[in-house]
Amino acid sequence: MLNKKDWRDAVPQDRLAHLIKDARRAMERALQIRLIDHSVSFGHWSFLRILWEHDGLTQRELSELAGTSAPTTFAAIKAMESLGYVHRSQKAGNKKNIYISLTEKGRALKQHLLPLAEEVNAVAINGLALEDVLIARKVLVQIAENLSSDEKDLHESENRRVPSTRELGRLLLLDRPD
Structure with a gap:
């Protein structure tokens, strides 16, 4: 079986899409290794990042900004709610939209998790x-x-x-x- 270096030698002019995918996957894994120490999955990371900047979005807006399907967003929000990171609510007179807001626990994660993402970026460009x-x-x-x-x-x-x-x-x- 070829290891990663052998594979790169075997395909020295690989397409840009594959190289970007490999770099993305490596960065995601590096961040996931760090996030797990704080009981945060990589899947929740994108939603937290968005909510730290735009708290109180509708579930649909959050889904669009994260680039995920509605069912994926629903499942993630439900899990994050059970962890105490977010809560869902509806506004009076508008029962259609579900608004997602951070809890104090969800907001507090920012000070612990952003430095981890910055660390991964620093490692990546070393x-x-x-x-x-x-x-x-x-x-x-x-x-x-x-x-x-x-x-x-x-x-x-x-x-x-x-x-x-x-x-x-x-x-x-x-x-x-x-």
């Missing part, structure tokens, strides 16, 4: 020149903007969008040979 880090940031932001624009164009011109997991399952079943 040995890189500041100029290279700034170029990498610029490149990654431009890649994200290009792909976001492409997705918007596809949706507007061809009515194409990312299907939900349920829709994708149905599409795959239709494409299967009998």
Whole structure:
């Protein structure tokens, strides 16, 4: 079996998407190792980060900002509520929207967890020149903007969008040979 270094030698000109995925996965694992000491899963991290900046969002707004499906957000919020990090509420006269707010316990996590994320970022860029880090940031932001624009164009011109997991399952079943 090839180890990671052998694999990289075997595919020296790997696609950028794979390299970004590998770097993302490594950073997520590094952060998860640190978060677990505070009983926080990596899945909850994104929601906490958003709520620390924009407390009191609707569940739908939180889902959109986190880039997760409604069922994923619901499950995470339910788990975070049982841990005492958030609470759900409705406003008088609006029973449709569910608002997600941090508890004191959820707010207090920020002072412990943000330094861990900063530590992971420092480890990730160790040995890189500041100029290279700034170029990498610029490149990654431009890649994200290009792909976001492409997705918007596809949706507007061809009515194409990312299907939900349920829709994708149905599409795959239709494409299967009998």
